[in-house]
Amino acid sequence: MGIEDQAGQAQGAADKAKEGLEGAAEKAKDGIEGLLDKAKEFLTDDNVDSAAEKIKGLTPDSVDSFVDKAAEQAKKLND
Secondary structure (H helix, E strand, C coil), X not given: CCHHHHHHHHHHHHHHHHHHHHXXXXXXXXXXXHHHHHHHHHCCHHHHHHHXXXXXXXXXXXXXXXXXXXXXXXXXXXX
């Protein structure tokens, strides 16, 4: 086997690896988009308000305004 044959085999292996990585990247992208869609479905205004009330129930009153601001921002980002 000559050096050209080895170079050709190496190029073929590199091409297969590239194709595999491109396929994996596309699957990962699809998976992330699906997760984002599910997160947006969960992030309803009612769920945000419910979570904010639970947090405010567990923390000192001094942080209530910060929790309210964070909840409002979360609702704006989800629109």
